[in-house]
Amino acid sequence: MANLNIRSKQERTYQAIVIGSGISGAWAAKELCDLGVKTLMLERGKNVEHIKDYPTTNMLPYEFEHRGQVPQKIQEENPVVSRCYAFREDAMHFFVKDTEHPYVQEKPFDWIRGYQVGGKSLLWARQVQRWSDFDFEGPARDGFAVDWPIRYKDIEKWYSHVEKFAGVSGNKDGLPNLPDGEFLPGYELNVVEKYFAEQLKKNYGNDRHMISSRCAHINGNLDFFAQQGRAKCQNRNLCQRGCPFGGYFSSNSSTIPWALKTGNLTMRPDAVVHSIIYDEEKGKASGVRIVDRLTKETEEFYADVIFLNAAALNSNLILMNSTSNRFPNGMGNDSGVLGKYVAFHNYRAGVSAEHEGHSEYTTSGGRPTSGYFPRFRNVYKQETDFLRGYAAGFSAGRGVRTNSEGIGIELKNNLLNPSEYGPWYVGSHMMGETIPKESNYVALDPTLKDEWGIPQLKINVEYDDNDEKMIKDYIEQMSEMFTKAGFTNIRTRDDKRAPGLDIHEMGGVRMGKDSKTSMLNANHQLHAVPNVYVTDGASMTSTATQNPSLTYMAFAARAAHHAVTESKK
Secondary structure (H helix, E strand, O other): OOOOOOOOOHHHEEEEEEEOOOHHHHHHHHHHHHOOOOEEEEOOOEOOOOOOOOOOOOOOHHHOOOOOOOOHHHHHHOOOHHHOOOOOOOOHHHOOOOOOOOOEEOOOOOOOOOOEOOHHHHOOOOEOOOOOHHHHOHHHHHOOOOOOOOOHHHHHHHHHHHHHHHOOEOOOOOEOOEOOOOOEOOOOOOHHHHHHHHHHHHHHOOOOOOEEOOEOEOOOOHHHHHOOOOOOOOOOOOHHHOOOOOOEOOHHHHHHHHHHHOOOEEEEOOEEEEEEEEEOOOOEEEEEEEEEOOOOOEEEEEEEEEEEOOOHHHHHHHHHOOOOOOOOOOOOOOOOOOOEEEEOEEOOEEEEEEEOOOOOOOOOOOOOOOEEEOOOOOOOOOOOOOOOOEEEEEEEEEEEEOOOOOOOHHHHHHHHOOOEEEEEEEEEEEEEEOOOOOOOEEEEEEEEEOOOOOEEEEEEOOOOHHHHHHHHHHHHHHHHHHHHOOOEEEEEEEOOOOOOOOOOOEEEOOEOOOOOOOOEOOOOEEOOOOOEEEOOHHHOOOOOOOOOHHHHHHHHHHHHHHHHHHHHO
16 A cells, blocks of 8 residues: 555545444445545455355355354454354454454453444344434433433434335334334234233233334335345345345445445545544644554545544544544543443343243244334333333244154154254343443553554443343343243343443443533534534434444434535535
């Protein structure tokens, strides 16, 4: 890669720069390019092209050296990422290894990362539930964090905008705390899941619901998605490998190819962002400084507007490392809250059981989603001794009892033709909202640096008493619901996992109405540097209970249109 002394500044100047190619960054780039903006996308990892760079996508189990398992040596070398459910032999090449990108855990925190074009959009769980005003109004109601500067009406049309393009399968459920969207046909619940939904209605009326969870998978409108080069989801459930059909939404299969087709996008992989450059005379950001991942050479790129979408904690890191005379403590950090009020989702608890009924039914094939409990605690009023609430996943299935008796042909026939099914199993896991607190923060380590000369991130994030009370309530309520439904052998768990394994870290560059207590305004601009937009998880003022990626997408699309409108003024 040529360096600063060879390439002219003009060749390195664009109208916009997007830092990060994951779900939110690719959406920002797609919208900017659609609006005619010459855009540079910076990605710290290697290039990954749709289909071409999915090496395991069509491999059969016996083609893997370890039958899909991660060898013990790799697990021992990577204790953090090995705890992630998707870190298996078929997808571990899309994950950051612990030894390659160290960070400082002041409190235990499992930081799961994907450094490549597309980021974690290749690996996400693809669950896409909208927020409601109950979520945006949460901080104002209970006084924790600061009030969001927006409400559902500000983001509603942008939810629709991204849902139509990404492809979201779901049902019109008519729930005020989980607004309906622009849906393709939803995936059907199986017979036991439907039974449980009926039992909820019977025992709790309209207070508690279980629905088919909305997911970013194509299940209809095929002519439209063919324009993106994408096809219907095949229900393979091998999504973490990269989908050759484009059946689920990812940056690689959808937004990046679309942006490239406009002719307005320039991709720059292997670009480790060091900092955002601040122009003291003009009083705004002027560009981005990178370190080449392979050569370690420094290079600078310039633009009128910059979108920071490096994923929540790395976006914090970049702003903290972007110092100047004007901002000695990090770009835009006049309030002193940069890196603070980090929050996440609490996934520690689960409840499982067995169901003795419906023995005449079983399941066949797969689907990319499950049942979903929208939050029912503290929605309309404060009713518990903890703040906010939790959602939950729910699924039911039936396993085969394998007969391994005999030898030779007899054994093969017994294994290939199971004669007996076990009982139905049911299971649920919680997704709890955590409260952003000043004591949950990230910061730059004063001495430790990575191999590109960038300070390592220190993470100090932990559970609190509110989380413990929420776990207790979830276990009690779910056990009660299971009991009333007639389920047996009810088992509860609290796996005591560290924060981070939810992979929903948020905050640190939060939005707010007051520049004295927040970093971003209602349009996702830094209060003090309005040509810098942050639209990934770092911007979140609170976490709600829903999987957050759909909201990031909507935020990014909305902010991109705002940036273009502002530039025309």
